[in-house]
Amino acid sequence: MAIDVTIKQRGLFKKPLTETELSPAGLRVGHWNQAGVLDEGPEQNGRVLCDPDQPGRGCFLQAVPGEKGKAALRQTLPCTPRDLEVFYGLAKRICQVWETVRFTQDGEEFRLSDIPRLKEDQRKGCEGFLKAMAERWQADGGGVLTGAVYPIYMEPEAVERLKSGDLDFFQAYLTEKQTGDRYYAKPNFYRNNNGVDILGMYAITEGVPSILPAAPFVPPLYAVFLQDFHVTDGEVTDWRISLNRVWEENGQLTGKTLGYVPFEQFAQKIRLDQCPRFDAKHVVVQVDDLSEVLS
Numbered sequence: 010m011a012i013d014v015t016i017k018q019r020g021l022f023k024k025p026l027t028e029t030e031l032s033p034a035g036l037r038v039g040h041w042n043q044a045g046v047l048d049e050g051p052e053q054n055g056r057v058l059c060d061p062d063q064p065g066r067g068c069f070l071q072a073v074p075g076e077k078g079k080a081a082l083r084q085t086l087p088c089t090p091r092d093l094e095v096f097y098g099l100a101k102r103i104c105q106v107w108e109t110v111r112f113t114q115d116g117e118e119f120r121l122s123d124i125p126r127l128k129e130d131q132r133k134g135c136e137g138f139l140k141a142m143a144e145r146w147q148a149d150g151g152g153v154l155t156g157a158v159y160p161i162y163m164e165p166e167a168v169e170r171l172k173s174g175d176l177d178f179f180q181a182y183l184t185e186k187q188t189g190d191r192y193y194a195k196p197n198f199y200r201n202n203n204g205v206d207i208l209g210m211y212a213i214t215e216g217v218p219s220i221l222p223a224a225p226f227v228p229p230l231y232a233v234f235l236q237d238f239h240v241t242d243g244e245v246t247d248w249r250i251s252l253n254r255v256w257e258e259n260g261q262l263t264g265k266t267l268g269y270v271p272f273e274q275f276a277q278k279i280r281l282d283q284c285p286r287f288d289a290k291h292v293v294v295q296v297d298d299l300s301e302v303l304s
Contacts, residue, residue, distance in 0.1 A: 010086040010138055012131060014100050014114050015079060018107040023077040030106050031072060036095065037061040037157075043238075044195035045160040045230040058095065059157035063180060064187040065089035067157025068096045072103075085155065086131075087138035089180035092157075093131055097124045136174035143171035151289055153229060158187040159220070160230055162290040191293065192219045195228065196248075198240055206246040211272070214253045214264075215299045220291050223281060225272050248272040252299040268303050278302045 018024070032038045032051075037059050040052035047057060047067070059067035066088045072080035080103050084096040100112055101121055110121045119127065146152035146168045154161045161183070163171075170178050192214065199208045209227070213219055225248040231238045249271055255264035275281070279302065284292035296302065 012084040014082040016103050016112045017079050025075045025077050028074045043231050043234040044228050045155050046193045047158045060091050063091040063184050064157040065092035065183050087135040093128050140174040143168050156187050159193055161186050162288045164289045192217050194219050194221045207244050209245040209248045212251040216297050218295045220287050221294045222291050250275045267299050
């Protein structure tokens, strides 16, 4: 489920959208990588925007600097109240730049004056969507939610709370999970020269708080974001971790790879099972001296 808004500029003398108008001050701008993690900067045909202090689920703006004809916005549902503020705020901003009071939402035309009512209607709808999604997660024994910054594998206690449709808790939960300076370790996959065996590789950098799975797995979102991706957990014959060190030298960052270790060896060395939990499948890891892992 999603809200789709389209804004068209009419008239003979059309104003092009600028980078500043597409990336308002105070919002975080990026694009989702193959793991559903927010990387910095827009992609070729658009950008993800969210409030950095209350990231929620983020919205996607399909438009590039210089666009004169049409801009499209999409907000995935259910979303947080702050998501709705950002989403409709962007729609209003583009309408004002293009000097129009009309936009289309899900095929129906509305005016800027309708936005307060639309936001309230969507908020009520999100409560129902959230209840239904939480009930499905509970029935399935878990699930993954695509957030603005990270994908989140839902914890049973959070799912239980979300079954009430509590959007304030939903917003607080997503804020807690998605704020803070942490690296999300996503696996890369390499096929062996024999054409059969597949290596799955995570990367960890010394001293950097990192979100790492408690046990390695193929993220289901890879099949969504990557065309023709068909690797399954059972096909990965070897899971390893690349150990990296970064430092500043002559005013510039430099780094090197210290080595590679099997995932299980890394897990035992740093006692992965005792690290703080991030979500149902991940923990937060910080290793200040990776040389100890190699010893």
